[in-house]
Amino acid sequence: MRRIISVLMENEPGALSRVVGLFSQRGYNIETLNVAPTEDPTMSRLTLTTIGDDHKIEQITKHLNRLVDVVKLVDLSEGAHIERELMLVKVRATGAQRAEIKRCTDIFRGQIVDVGPSVYTIQVTGAADKLDSFLEAVGEAAIMEVVRSGVSGIARGEKVLSL
Amino acid sequence: MELLSGGEMIARALEDEGVEFIFGYPGGAVLHIYDALFKSCKVPHILVRHEQAATHAADGYARATGKPGVVLVTSGPGATNAITGIATAYMDSIPMVVLSGQVMSHLIGEDAFQETDMLGISRPIVKHSFQVTKTEEIPEMIKKAFYIASSGRPGPVVVDLPKDLTNPHDKYEYNYPKKVKLRSYTPASRGHSGQIKKAASLLLAAKRPVIYAGGGVVQGNASPQLRELAQELNFPVTNTLMGLGAYPGSDRQFLGMLGMHGFYEANNAMHHSDVILAVGARFDDRVTNTTSKFCPGAKIIHIDIDPAAISKTVNADVPIVGPVDSVLTELIALVRELRAEEPTLPDQDALGHWWKQIDEWRDHHGLWTAPRYDTTTPYIKPQQVIETLCKVTGGKAFVTSDVGQHQMFAAQYYKFDEPRRWINSGGLGTMGFGLPAAMGVKLAFPDADVACVTGEGSIQMNIQELSTCAQYKIPVKILNLYNGYLGMVKQWQDMQYDGRYSESVYEDSLPDFIKLAEAYQHSGVKVTQLSDLEEAMKEVFARKNELVFMDIHVDPHEHVYPMHVAPNGSMRDMWLNKTERT
Ligand SMILES: Cc1ncc(C[n+]2csc(CCOP(=O)(O)OP(=O)(O)O)c2C)c(N)n1
Ligand SMILES: [Mg+2]
Numbered sequence: 001m002r003r004i005i006s007v008l009m010e011n012e013p014g015a016l017s018r019v020v021g022l023f024s025q026r027g028y029n030i031e032t033l034n035v036a037p038t039e040d041p042t043m044s045r046l047t048l049t050t051i052g053d054d055h056k057i058e059q060i061t062k063h064l065n066r067l068v069d070v071v072k073l074v075d076l077s078e079g080a081h082i083e084r085e086l087m088l089v090k091v092r093a094t095g096a097q098r099a100e101i102k103r104c105t106d107i108f109r110g111q112i113v114d115v116g117p118s119v120y121t122i123q124v125t126g127a128a129d130k131l132d133s134f135l136e137a138v139g140e141a142a143i144m145e146v147v148r149s150g151v152s153g154i155a156r157g158e159k160v161l162s163l
Numbered sequence: 164m165e166l167l168s169g170g171e172m173i174a175r176a177l178e179d180e181g182v183e184f185i186f187g188y189p190g191g192a193v194l195h196i197y198d199a200l201f202k203s204c205k206v207p208h209i210l211v212r213h214e215q216a217a218t219h220a221a222d223g224y225a226r227a228t229g230k231p232g233v234v235l236v237t238s239g240p241g242a243t244n245a246i247t248g249i250a251t252a253y254m255d256s257i258p259m260v261v262l263s264g265q266v267m268s269h270l271i272g273e274d275a276f277q278e279t280d281m282l283g284i285s286r287p288i289v290k291h292s293f294q295v296t297k298t299e300e301i302p303e304m305i306k307k308a309f310y311i312a313s314s315g316r317p318g319p320v321v322v323d324l325p326k327d328l329t330n331p332h333d334k335y336e337y338n339y340p341k342k343v344k345l346r347s348y349t350p351a352s353r354g355h356s357g358q359i360k361k362a363a364s365l366l367l368a369a370k371r372p373v374i375y376a377g378g379g380v381v382q383g384n385a386s387p388q389l390r391e392l393a394q395e396l397n398f399p400v401t402n403t404l405m406g407l408g409a410y411p412g413s414d415r416q417f418l419g420m421l422g423m424h425g426f427y428e429a430n431n432a433m434h435h436s437d438v439i440l441a442v443g444a445r446f447d448d449r450v451t452n453t454t455s456k457f458c459p460g461a462k463i464i465h466i467d468i469d470p471a472a473i474s475k476t477v478n479a480d481v482p483i484v485g486p487v488d489s490v491l492t493e494l495i496a497l498v499r500e501l502r503a504e505e506p507t508l509p510d511q512d513a514l515g516h517w518w519k520q521i522d523e524w525r526d527h528h529g530l531w532t533a534p535r536y537d538t539t540t541p542y543i544k545p546q547q548v549i550e551t552l553c554k555v556t557g558g559k560a561f562v563t564s565d566v567g568q569h570q571m572f573a574a575q576y577y578k579f580d581e582p583r584r585w586i587n588s589g590g591l592g593t594m595g596f597g598l599p600a601a602m603g604v605k606l607a608f609p610d611a612d613v614a615c616v617t618g619e620g621s622i623q624m625n626i627q628e629l630s631t632c633a634q635y636k637i638p639v640k641i642l643n644l645y646n647g648y649l650g651m652v653k654q655w656q657d658m659q660y661d662g663r664y665s666e667s668v669y670e671d672s673l674p675d676f677i678k679l680a681e682a683y684q685h686s687g688v689k690v691t692q693l694s695d696l697e698e699a700m701k702e703v704f705a706r707k708n709e710l711v712f713m714d715i716h717v718d719p720h721e722h723v724y725p726m727h728v729a730p731n732g733s734m735r736d737m738w739l740n741k742t743e744r745t
Contacts (some may be wrong), residue, residue: 017286163346
């Protein structure tokens, strides 16, 4: 099963390499990963998605927790949560296609953020599967470049991951 | 207020931390530190002959005393040479602080002379590591390193020290913190009471219980509690390779070691049990054999300080995360309370039956109830060497070992009655561990008998330390179980490769170990006849102030038994000798 694990950790040199190293060392896979400082600059928030059965996920969270740099973590997929990913797509847009792509972008509530004579650069945000659908809708032939931020997420309601 | 340079801070911090020995080796990147040690440091430094030996010596010291071992090495090759010893300590959860030199800050990343990314290389084999970026932070980082290394599940911590930050001219305020707190690191301080209650009820309902105790009991100083609980309940106890001594070897309730080369009665008791109390043990593959066939009828209670050790390879029915000593203390109190209410628990008839069964196993195949090895060959048997060692030292020696058949014979045949006496590399299985580890032990306990049980393969991996022993007068006793082969490799080749001895034979290349010992200013004794063995060993151990190298020629074709049948065997599937299996 796909899980979103969100980690609050010390914003220290080496902390990220310990997290990433743990995954390769123990044979766990990382599907997506993003990391940035929080409102408290001494801490970073790292979000990763991974796939595994309950046993594997339990091992992953236990081993992450064992890292001295990790302050706290949560498996967001265990409860109600909001998942977002940002994607920038450069597509070939000429002739009739220009209108077609514009319409498609609107349907997905994306934005065209840069325009050239024969290209559009489109920004789409949403859950990862929405971004997948957008790419499918636009069609492989038109796509020149795709940049995805990796998933980030937050729990719904009062629940927070903080000190 | 005092101003100190980075180098001086390190020297002083080690004093303030109460460090007894620094094991190290100098080089360019740590010369400022060595100069500070020379000028003023009350902590003696032991100059080893190879950095690997520094880590093993610090490790041996730590295993014997429970205090973190301290290592100081230079950058580049000094640091990489230390890696095997750090990994050895990591696998067995041994507290250790490794101070490694680094090139000057502004050169980092430029492939400077003797630069190596020590934090990167050591990352998967340390509990934590620090790179010092400012001289002022040295005292606090050293304090944190000691705290992390020795608390929770212990382990090695590396502190990487760029040379410019130890420069004698740049001085800063020195304040050694009494305590440190890390918001991201809080080891469990006690077990969950509800879980401990469940464990107590499960133990009292058991009909065929067994206690499986590992290195965590030794590291967690919980032997007295383990003994108390086992004796309160009259439950059988087996120790892992790392746990030997956690429960007294000569006690009736002790079933011997379990696992791949475990005792028949221990492995069978595990397999047929209905309740297993695992304490500070980690269900290692060398214990469980095939996990899907592991102890099919058993409910498992698992106590460990490290949540990640629980349900990793074998699922625990009652997991308890916490320090083993305090959890056991609570468990004992609860068991007593419950028994006061219901004195008939646990079922004494069932327990009586269980003991009868265990004693039968023990009488038929136990290693301590009759010689299970062939005594009709003309050779000294390696088992006899260990039995003699146990007898001559009254079972009270510190025994370090290398890795191979000799290690397993030592584990099987020396009856350890106290924890911290059996010092071996269980997790990593590092040949070359024995001699330097013995040095660390002997320095910590100068009046105790310290024996290094080794083989001619292993001893040559750190033989140069005989020179260190000469310099610091470290009179350990070396027992080289000379079988003329990489014996454990040969055993597997006998059993699985039709006796094709691919590179496990040295031909006529072995040194004369007696002359070699003499070249290093020690003496040696060669023994080839069983009739000479005990007398010779007594004489050797009577020479309190000398390092003596005993070169004991043993049966070159002996195998270690029992041995788990693999692949696909269960705990109880064992070879009992070269021809018989269960
Ligand atoms: C550093 C290292 N290299 C290789 C091995 C694999 N190995 C395990 S036991 C063994 C043979 C050890 O021979 P010896 O020290 O003579 O002991 P014996 O088994 O003969 O008692 C080897 C090569 C190891 N454990 N450690
Ligand atoms: Mg040998």
